[in-house]
Amino acid sequence: MIEIKNLHANIDGREILKGINLTVNKGEVHAIMGPNGSGKSTLAQVIAGREDYEVTQGEVLFNGKNLLELPAENRACEGIFLAFQYPVEIPGVSNTTLLKNALNSIRKYRGEEELDAMEFLTLVKKKMSLVELSDDLLRRSVNEGFSGGEKKRNEIFQMAVLQPKLAILDETDSGLDIDALRIVANGVTKLKSSENATIVVTHYQRLLNYIVPDFVHVLYKGKIIKSGDKSLALDLEDKGYDWIIEETAELV
Amino acid sequence: MNSSHTMKEQFIRQFQSFETLLTGEDVSPLYKIRKDAIDKFSALNFPTVKDEEWKYTNINPLLNKSFKPANAIPEVDPAIIGKYLFNKNEFITLVFINGYFSKEFSDVESLPEGLILETISDAIKKHPQLVLDYFSKSSSGGKNIFTELNTAFADHGTFVFVEERVVIQKPIQILYLTHADEIFVSPRNLFVISKNAQVKIIETFAGFGASSYFTNQVTEFLVNENAVVEHVRIQDEQLQSFHISHLAVELERSSNFSSYNINFGGSLVRNNVNTKFLGEFAECRLNGLYVAEGSQFIDNHTSIDHAKPNCLSNELYKGILNDTAHAVFNGKVFVRQDAQKTNAYQQNKNILLSNEALVNTKPQLEIFADDVKCSHGATVGQLDKEQLFYLKARGIQEKEAKALLLYAFASDVVHSISMLQVRDHLEALLAEKIL
Numbered sequence: 001m002i003e004i005k006n007l008h009a010n011i012d013g014r015e016i017l018k019g020i021n022l023t024v025n026k027g028e029v030h031a032i033m034g035p036n037g038s039g040k041s042t043l044a045q046v047i048a049g050r051e052d053y054e055v056t057q058g059e060v061l062f063n064g065k066n067l068l069e070l071p072a073e074n075r076a077c078e079g080i081f082l083a084f085q086y087p088v089e090i091p092g093v094s095n096t097t098l099l100k101n102a103l104n105s106i107r108k109y110r111g112e113e114e115l116d117a118m119e120f121l122t123l124v125k126k127k128m129s130l131v132e133l134s135d136d137l138l139r140r141s142v143n144e145g146f147s148g149g150e151k152k153r154n155e156i157f158q159m160a161v162l163q164p165k166l167a168i169l170d171e172t173d174s175g176l177d178i179d180a181l182r183i184v185a186n187g188v189t190k191l192k193s194s195e196n197a198t199i200v201v202t203h204y205q206r207l208l209n210y211i212v213p214d215f216v217h218v219l220y221k222g223k224i225i226k227s228g229d230k231s232l233a234l235d236l237e238d239k240g241y242d243w244i245i246e247e248t249a250e251l252v
Numbered sequence: 253m254n255s256s257h258t259m260k261e262q263f264i265r266q267f268q269s270f271e272t273l274l275t276g277e278d279v280s281p282l283y284k285i286r287k288d289a290i291d292k293f294s295a296l297n298f299p300t301v302k303d304e305e306w307k308y309t310n311i312n313p314l315l316n317k318s319f320k321p322a323n324a325i326p327e328v329d330p331a332i333i334g335k336y337l338f339n340k341n342e343f344i345t346l347v348f349i350n351g352y353f354s355k356e357f358s359d360v361e362s363l364p365e366g367l368i369l370e371t372i373s374d375a376i377k378k379h380p381q382l383v384l385d386y387f388s389k390s391s392s393g394g395k396n397i398f399t400e401l402n403t404a405f406a407d408h409g410t411f412v413f414v415e416e417r418v419v420i421q422k423p424i425q426i427l428y429l430t431h432a433d434e435i436f437v438s439p440r441n442l443f444v445i446s447k448n449a450q451v452k453i454i455e456t457f458a459g460f461g462a463s464s465y466f467t468n469q470v471t472e473f474l475v476n477e478n479a480v481v482e483h484v485r486i487q488d489e490q491l492q493s494f495h496i497s498h499l500a501v502e503l504e505r506s507s508n509f510s511s512y513n514i515n516f517g518g519s520l521v522r523n524n525v526n527t528k529f530l531g532e533f534a535e536c537r538l539n540g541l542y543v544a545e546g547s548q549f550i551d552n553h554t555s556i557d558h559a560k561p562n563c564l565s566n567e568l569y570k571g572i573l574n575d576t577a578h579a580v581f582n583g584k585v586f587v588r589q590d591a592q593k594t595n596a597y598q599q600n601k602n603i604l605l606s607n608e609a610l611v612n613t614k615p616q617l618e619i620f621a622d623d624v625k626c627s628h629g630a631t632v633g634q635l636d637k638e639q640l641f642y643l644k645a646r647g648i649q650e651k652e653a654k655a656l657l658l659y660a661f662a663s664d665v666v667h668s669i670s671m672l673q674v675r676d677h678l679e680a681l682l683a684e685k686i687l
Contacts, residue, residue, distance in 0.1 A: 048645050049644075049645070050641060051641075071644070071650070072641060072644040072645050073644040073645075073647055073648060073649050073650060073653070075645075076644070076645055076646055076647035077647045081645075081646075082645050084642065084645075087642070088636075088638045088639050088642045090639050090642065090643075090657070090660065091660060091664075092659070092660025092661065092663060092664055093643075093656050093657070093659075093660045097656065098643065098646060098648075098656075099646075101643075101646075101648050101652060101656065102643075102646035102647045102648050103647075105647045105648050105649055105652065106647040109647070141660075142642075158646065162646065162647065
């Protein structure tokens with residue numbers, strides 16, 4: 001589904017990603033772990049198309065298309081969804097307005113008919129139960145006055161409505177209490193299918209108790225230094241990152 | 253090239269011919285007021301950028317034109333009127349075309365009891381004392397040349413008198429539609445709202461065809477004890493036109509006044525909004541919006557005079573400027589020495605969409621009392637990049653994402669309008685301007 005080859009990216013002239021290679025196929029869940037400042041969030045943002053980052057080398061293919069040539073909005077239309085680590089508040093734009101515009105923009109891009117008000121409402125109501133959000137949220141402004149947990153649940157709710165091919169969850173677990181974590185993780189698990197894929201970016205192993213990854217990658221100083229299956233996440237939980245860092249240093 | 257001087261002479265000459273048309277009125281007290289006004293007008297000079305109050309507002313483009321009073325009603329396609337009028341079943345409707353009252357398009361039949369609604373010229377004939385008690389009392393002390401000019405020519409406009417304890421259910425809409433090059437219109441309104449009365453008034457200023465005309469308008473508002481007023485002013489004049497307005501509001505004890513001053517049109521626009529508290533426990537909300545593009549210039553000067561204690565004022569003006577548009581916001585709040593327990597809040601927020609757009613903003617608080625709560629502030633910025641990225645990352649195209657954010661920014665000003673039709677109309681106008 002997505003092939004990342006030798007990806008290098010800078011911000012303000014500083015190199016953050018230093019040659020990432022990663023392939024994710026449909027039906028798979030990949031976890032990207034790593035200590036703070038290793039470039040995890042940068043990778044998520046670069047894939048989503050944030051313009052503050054400059055890609056200096058490498059390529060990213062998404063279902064065969066050169067993703068780096070597309071602006072963020074068209075990447076989303078192609079089927080990429082970023083669940084933000086810090087979702088912004090947008091006073092004056094309701095959740096309904098956001099979702100309706102987003103959904104119809106994506107449908108238009110794909111040459112599909114736009115949904116009418118009734119069809120849209122039916123879809124939205126169905127998806128709301130998934131993350132246990134109440135109806136009044138729809139009329140409220142995007143994330144305005146939401147608690148940390150509500151913001152993250154709202155991200156997953158949007159994901160449920162937009163049905164992306166590739167979802168990237170950027171530290172979705174940070175700041176969540178155990179109940180909110182369970183709700184968010186259940187939502188993500190229910191949305192999983194053999195046709196879509198998920199990249200979970202996280203600092204902690206605990207989210208992976210709920211969203212079980214097929215592959216785990218350790219990102220350190222802008223490179224993936226180790227990949228493995230879900231047992232790697234458990235090892236990290238036990239022993240921290242130092243042993244891998246040392247192991248890698250010995251190899252170099 | 254024209255100048256301030258020749259412009260003045262033109263108006264004075266035109267007043268002389270206007271006078272001859274006022275047959276039989278030379279004995280009326282209004283005639284004296286007019287004569288007095290034209291004398292004051294002659295004694296004043298048009299302001300230049302050397303005047304503090306006009307520092308950023310160069311009126312030369314106006315002075316370089318020449319204007320005549322309109323002398324006939326042009327043909328108007330009802331569809332043009334329809335664009336601006338609300339449902340006649342739910343509103344009391346007055347339409348003026350080129351300054352003249354249009355019976356055809358107005359609907360002032362079966363007025364509710366306790367409401368006097370007349371054109372200002374009819375009101376002077378039918379209720380001279382009532383009108384003259386208030387007319388020209390609050391708007392000027394012979395210092396504002398445009399106000400004097402309006403008073404001299406004031407022939408067309410609306411008189412509203414709401415009797416004590418009367419609540420007018422239907423909002424009153426007054427549409428001033430202008431079409432023709434080089435004419436000037438001087439609409440003059442007097443709204444007197446008695447004790448415990450309530451009313452909602454919408455004034456719409458619009459034009460059609462690419463015409464360059466000059467609207468010079470004055471509205472006087474007297475809001476008596478415990479009266480409640482909602483006033484919406486929609487200025488959507490032609491892009492070649494000139495618009496100068498003066499709104500003077502006097503607020504008696506425990507009265508409540510909400511103003512919405514919405515500006516989309518005009519090449520050179522100057523609005524003065526002056527409110528004064530004459531009694532305690534009154535409330536005043538001034539909301540404003542200006543959306544300008546091309547080389548439009550829109551200037552809002554507001555003033556709130558807390559002359560009495562225990563009053564509340566809350567002011568929010570917002571602007572969106574594109575291309576080389578230029579806006580001015582000057583908001584004065586005076587809190588007089590004995591105006592203790594005053595609450596006064598003022599904000600001006602602007603979004604600039606191009607590098608050449610410009611806003612001069614000057615929120616001013618002058619506080620002479622010591623037990624008050626006051627705040628003021630101004631912001632000038634671009635669209636929030638984080639918000640824009642968030643919307644784009646959801647698949648919304650850049651143009652639509654920007655429009656959504658601008659719309660959210662601006663619609664905030666009209667949210668609290670109680671009349672759903674008016675709010676919908678403004679939101680549609682706004683969407684038309686932004687999208």
